[in-house]
Amino acid sequence: MNRNFVLCILACTSLLAPSVQAEAPDLSQEAMAMIRRDFQPRGSAGLNRLDQDAVQAVCNRFANKPPQQLMGLLQADQQAAIKFPADGNLLGDWKAGEALAQSGRGLTWSDSPGTAVGGNCYNCHQLSPAELSFGTLGPSLLKFGKLRGNTAETQRYVYGKIYNAKAANLCSNMPRFGHVGALGEKQIKDLVALILDPESPVNK
Amino acid sequence: MPSRTIEREQSMRNKMLAAASIVVLLALPFVANAQDKTIQAIERYREMLADDNPAELYELRGAELWRKPRGSQQVSLEQCDLGLGAGIVKGAYVRTPRYFVDAGKVMDIESRIAWCMVTLQGFTAGEIAKRPFGSETYKSDMEALVTYVVSQSKGMKIDVSTAQPQEQHAYDMGKQIFALRSGSYDFACATCHGDRGKRIRLQELPYLSDPKDAGRAYIGWPAYRVSQGEMRTMQWRINDCFRQQRFPEPQYLSDSVNALIMFLAVNANGTVYNGPAIKR
Structure with a gap:
């Protein structure tokens, strides 16, 4: 599952609840825009540090308590990306x-x-x-x-x-x-x- | 800064470092409950520090700078309106951040002083933002000015309003930014400051959504930082939090930082301000 898919899920979730949106605008989007305007790159910390990946986006969107199904999908995605050592030895010094x-x-x-x-x-x-x-x-x-x-x-x-x-x-x-x-x-x-x-x- | 003042600051600092080593030595014999003993020793160190705060020297220098004609206009800051009317410094700090109609912005005390330096004295915003935070070898005028202004609210309660829609909006934005996870390590302000009774190493972390913790943390700045030999403002504090969060840097006096200060200040409302603080 890629990032675009998850971002689509996020967008669709907001589309499904237009009435809620009209009453309470998504302040987190506005805050993100504010941060993008106000921050500057320094040293190794470039503005790309403000690009949220799917995990960050979902955790931010749902105040760290995402729906079970979405959480399961993303966790599996993260698990699959773990690279275990090729030699099978996991114990170092x-x-x-x-x-x-x-x-x-x-x-x-x-x-x-x-x-x-x-x-x-x-x-x-x-x-x-x-x-x-x-x-x-x-x-x-x-x-x-x-x-x-x-x-x-x-x-x-x-x-x-x-x-x-x-x-x-x-x-x-x-x-x-x-x-x-x-x-x-x-x-x-x-x-x-x-x-x-x-x-x-x-x-x- | 006259050399006599520098000597006095150094002597104060030496006393503090001596006090610190005494506290460490006192703490050594206790092996049982070593954790509690260490924390108690740090508390005692903090109390010993409070007797002799070099912030006073910054306050004096700030008062001089306040009255001195400076900038291209060669005028003082004495007609600066910090929110209670032109020239009123007493009690202004505890009523900030607030919305200023002339600027069309919510400003914290440091942003407002910078505003007066630009509009009254003729400094440029670029000049002020060039090197806002001092170091051992460079004394920032802004840190002295802020120390002077905040010292004039000693003994008063933090009383920050969200009555204006712009103020409420700044608070809401601050609350959002506080929770926003990003950067290499997925950190938000709330990662460290979102729960009660936590520590990073031995440093206790205030739970900043809680009025009591927020109050204690909020009145802890501006502070003379012994380890850095420097006076630090709330703008510096938040800048350094973002550094540790592995974020890029917020621009000096930016809306994002002022929104966060608004969030903290409102959470701290009602806490009595004791004047410039001192920290390890």
């Missing part, structure tokens, strides 16, 4: 994963274009028990591997979640690190190891 989890760098207009993108994990999640400075926007991942087991299935689940959290939960707050190309295959493997490797401090 947890030490590299820990370093990556600490970094929140990358993709802001003040980061130079070559800046290595961080995993941003500690911004929102608890991971290694030694790191007390963790955020609470996402669930705690302390002992995740110990509780869920380091199985092939769990590895695939965690890899997919980091690659594209929207595949399982369309309007999740979590970025789609693999889908948007912020993190590469090796980096995601290292993060999988941080979360699942029995040797990782997360599971000690």
Whole structure:
């Protein structure tokens, strides 16, 4: 399913409810137009960052609670686009994963274009028990591997979640690190190891 | 800025950094409930900071700039109408953003000061927008002017109206922009500020649709930012939020930013303003 199809669904939904539209104009469209007029490119952050893909458009349109059917279609679409490693090995180096989890760098207009993108994990999640400075926007991942087991299935689940959290939960707050190309295959493997490797401090 | 003032600012800053290290040392022995202890230590650090706020120096410099004939017209800002009539500064800040008929726009306090600099003093909008935010080596006049003006609303309640249709519209737009997800990471303002009791790392995140949290956050700006050695305004705060959201940059004093400030201000209505703040 492509983006145009979803945008058509959005347009058709609005066409189906013309009376509602007449009473309450879609303010989000007006706000989007305002932003397009007011923002300027800076550094690596071009105006194309304001182009919404289907997931963003649908989550915005339905205040993060889209209808079940639409949500299912889009989630399947996102799931199908996940690229799992060709060699089938999903478990990298947890030490590299820990370093990556600490970094929140990358993709802001003040980061130079070559800046290595961080995993941003500690911004929102608890991971290694030694790191007390963790955020609470996402669930705690302390002992995740110990509780869920380091199985092939769990590895695939965690890899997919980091690659594209929207595949399982369309309007999740979590970025789609693999889908948007912020993190590469090796980096995601290292993060999988941080979360699942029995040797990782997360599971000690 | 006279060197005596710079020295005073540096000495204030050194005291604060010393206070910060004391707080960190005090926090170290506690292993149990380390999380709570760390947050308590940060609270104590904030209290210690409040005793000696370099914002006062910006306020003094802003007051001088306000009265000084400047720009191509060589006039002062003393006849500037901040919404309560020409020349009235007292209480003007807590009544902004508001709709200004002469400009045909909803403006926050910083936008209105810029408007007066253009219409009264003869500065160009381009000149003002060229470098609005200061750094360690560059002191922005605007940050000093804003600090002076807001300090003249100390002790007053935030009282922002949406009675004019343009004001209501700005609020509605701000509310929409607050929820709008875009950019590389699908972030909206609401991603971090849309729920109660959340943190990013150890930083508590205000739930900005809640009056109590919005009030506390709103009166937290403008603030002297110790880590940056600089006074920061609400325009800067929102600009930096968009940076962290991985968005492109909002143009200085743009309608989008003013709409967001309107949304926050209305949510903060009724909160007593304590004057320029100070932060880590």
